[in-house]
Amino acid sequence: MFPKVTRLGAVLYAGPMKVDFYFPPSPPDGAVELARNAQKMGYDGFFSTETQYDPFLPLAFAADAAPGLELGTAIAVAFPRSPMVTAMTSWDLARLSKGKFLLGLGTQIRAHITRRFSTEWGNPGSRLRDYILAVRAIWDTWQNSTPLDHDGEFYKFSLMTPFFDPGPIPHPDIPVYIAGVGPYLSSLAGEICDGFHVHPFHTAAYLDEIVLPNMTKGAEAAGRSIDDVERTTTVFVMTGDSDSEVEQAMAPVRQQISFYASTPSYRPVLEASGWDFGDELHSMSKRGQWAEMADVVPDEAVLDVGVAAPIDKLGQAIKDRYGNRVQRVGFYTVGSTMGIDPDALQQVITDLQS
Numbered sequence: 192m193f194p195k196v197t198r199l200g201a202v203l204y205a206g207p208m209k210v211d212f213y214f215p216p217s218p219p220d221g222a223v224e225l226a227r228n229a230q231k232m233g234y235d236g237f238f239s240t241e242t243q244y245d246p247f248l249p250l251a252f253a254a255d256a257a258p259g260l261e262l263g264t265a266i267a268v269a270f271p272r273s274p275m276v277t278a279m280t281s282w283d284l285a286r287l288s289k290g291k292f293l294l295g296l297g298t299q300i301r302a303h304i305t306r307r308f309s310t311e312w313g314n315p316g317s318r319l320r321d322y323i324l325a326v327r328a329i330w331d332t333w334q335n336s337t338p339l340d341h342d343g344e345f346y347k348f349s350l351m352t353p354f355f356d357p358g359p360i361p362h363p364d365i366p367v368y369i370a371g372v373g374p375y376l377s378s379l380a381g382e383i384c385d386g387f388h389v390h391p392f393h394t395a396a397y398l399d400e401i402v403l404p405n406m407t408k409g410a411e412a413a414g415r416s417i418d419d420v421e422r423t424t425t426v427f428v429m430t431g432d433s434d435s436e437v438e439q440a441m442a443p444v445r446q447q448i449s450f451y452a453s454t455p456s457y458r459p460v461l462e463a464s465g466w467d468f469g470d471e472l473h474s475m476s477k478r479g480q481w482a483e484m485a486d487v488v489p490d491e492a493v494l495d496v497g498v499a500a501p502i503d504k505l506g507q508a509i510k511d512r513y514g515n516r517v518q519r520v521g522f523y524t525v526g527s528t529m530g531i532d533p534d535a536l537q538q539v540i541t542d543l544q545s
Contacts, residue, residue, distance in 0.1 A: 263293030290362025381409030427497030506542025
């Protein structure tokens, strides 16, 4: 069963959305000022990513600086960290944030797991499922003094002594989100997760044909509803005060799309819309033709992956695109809110939340 929406023509209309600020890659203490500003601007959440810096540390600063915001990793790479390590860091952040922490996990890809992190890779979907169950078993032990006894396919935990047990906290039900692009992880989110981070490289067609049906399938198999899983994404937005500024904002988004579309693992996104330029982009990337790749991406793809609208119409344009496909959004920094007047951006946030 798909999320219930009201259709007017070909457009999906839904209720209010949450709007999240995404902390740009920078030293963790920079989260203090940006979290305070995000709370002042009216954002609902503050998410950090794992790129050049640890994804958890900025949230400790943000928890103190902006207690009104939800805080989350979007995402932390799971496999380089023992589930015990992730469970403990999450437990501390749930305590610091008074229950506003959302744990977001992702698999990354083989090359990064084996060569950048020098840890094991194999059966990433099944491994992530076991990982989540292990983390929750650890939390249950700390909160309810349940004997630790997780005997999974990839992870086994059976020892927790009082010396290493942090004990219960006031808000122990930490939501777990995962990120993914394919059928398996969409189904896994429906089966056992509280939320799903939709990769920014997507289209409405891909959500309707791949993500939502598989999420529904996983949810129903577990006796749940897709409505039990909060969907969130960042949006490539192309905006400005005039049509010419909107058109100019398409260029960096087109370049970013060409990068994603050159990767074979994202090919299903192209196939959902009948686009066949993936092979050409992949070949160009192997030749190092990064600058020229954007020329291969047609306007149709840019406008289907991103949302283009003048700043005063941007909030409604995002809601028209997503309807009830997702419940919370952020702005992808490429071609989006850079240089936009703060008052105009604040109105976009209000429009999305209304």
